[in-house]
Amino acid sequence: MGSNGNVDNVSPNGKWEFDSEVARCFANMLERSIPDYRSMRSLVYEIGEKFITPDTWITDIGCSTGLAIEPFYEKHADENKYFLCDNSAAMLEECRSKFSVGIGAGFVKCVNGNFFEVEMPLANSLVLSILSMQFMPTSYRQKMLNDIYDHMLYGGALVFVEKVVADGGADDLLVDLYYEMKRRNGYTIEKIVEKRKSLENVLSPLKPGWNVEMLHNAGFKVVDMFWRCLNFCGWIAIK
Numbered sequence: 001m002g003s004n005g006n007v008d009n010v011s012p013n014g015k016w017e018f019d020s021e022v023a024r025c026f027a028n029m030l031e032r033s034i035p036d037y038r039s040m041r042s043l044v045y046e047i048g049e050k051f052i053t054p055d056t057w058i059t060d061i062g063c064s065t066g067l068a069i070e071p072f073y074e075k076h077a078d079e080n081k082y083f084l085c086d087n088s089a090a091m092l093e094e095c096r097s098k099f100s101v102g103i104g105a106g107f108v109k110c111v112n113g114n115f116f117e118v119e120m121p122l123a124n125s126l127v128l129s130i131l132s133m134q135f136m137p138t139s140y141r142q143k144m145l146n147d148i149y150d151h152m153l154y155g156g157a158l159v160f161v162e163k164v165v166a167d168g169g170a171d172d173l174l175v176d177l178y179y180e181m182k183r184r185n186g187y188t189i190e191k192i193v194e195k196r197k198s199l200e201n202v203l204s205p206l207k208p209g210w211n212v213e214m215l216h217n218a219g220f221k222v223v224d225m226f227w228r229c230l231n232f233c234g235w236i237a238i239k
C-alpha cells in the first residue's frame with residue numbers, strides 16, 4: 001500500500017492522462033491526493049475479504065498499478081482467479097510486473113481496454129471499482145453496473161469508491177477543505193489548479209444518491225456507504 005519511492009511531481013499539460021509518468025509515482029499521488037486514504041484502503045480490503053470464496057473470480061475495474069487487488073492476491077494466490085482491466089497501457093505495464101507470477105501461472109488475467117467494451121468473467125465473488133468509474137462515460141455507468149451484477153455470484157459484492165459532488169449544499173466547502181488537504185500534503189497552489197483544469201471533463205463525479213440509485217437499478221439488494229471523507233465515498237453493494 002505504501003509509496004514505491006517515486007514522489008508525484010507531475011505537471012499535466014492539457015487533458016489528464018494516466019501515462020508512464022503518472023504510473024511511476026501513482027502510489028505517492030494517491031496517498032497525497034485522497035483524503036483518509038489509508039482507512040479507505042484497509043476498509044476496502046477488510047470488507048472485500050468477507051465475500052471471497054475459493055475458485056471464484058476477483059475483478060478489479062480500472063486496476064491501475066494493482067494497488068487495490070494486491071492484498072487479496074497476496075492472501076489467496078491461486079485459490080482464486082483475478083481479472084484486472086485498465087485502458088492505460090502504461091498503468092497496466094506496472095501492474096503486469098507486480099503480478100508476473102500469477103500471469104505466468106494463468107490465474108491472473110490483465111486486459112488493456114475500456115471496461116465497458118471487455119467481456120468480464122462470470123462467477124465473481126468480489127468486484128472492486130476503486131476511484132475508476134468516475135473516469136468512464138456517465139452514460140455507460142448504469143450498463144457497467146448492470147454487467148457487474150450479472151457477472152457476480154449470489155452472495156458476492158461490489159466495493160465501489162468514487163469521488164462525488166456533495167448534494168446537501170456544502171459542496172464548495174468540502175472542495176475547499178480538499179484543496180487545503182492537498183496543500184498540507186505538499187502540493188503547490190499552481191499544481192492543484194493545473195490538475196483541477198486537467199481533470200475537467202475527464203473525471204465526472206456524480207451525486208452520492210445517483211450512484212446508490214444506479215446500484216439498486218442494477219439489482220443490488222443491499223447497498224450501504226461504508227466510508228466517506230469530504231467528497232469521496234465508498235459503498236458496499238451485495239448481490
Ligand SMILES: C[S@@+](CC[C@H](N)C(=O)[O-])C[C@H]1O[C@@H](n2cnc3c(N)ncnc32)[C@H](O)[C@@H]1O
Binds near residue numbers: 063131
Ligand atoms: C484513479 S485510477 C484507479 C485507482 C485504482 N483502482 C486503485 O485502487 O489504485 C483510475 C484508473 O481507471 C482507468 N480507466 C479510466 N477509464 C477507463 C476505462 N474506460 N476502462 C478501464 N479503465 C479505465 C485509468 O487508466 C486509471 O488507471
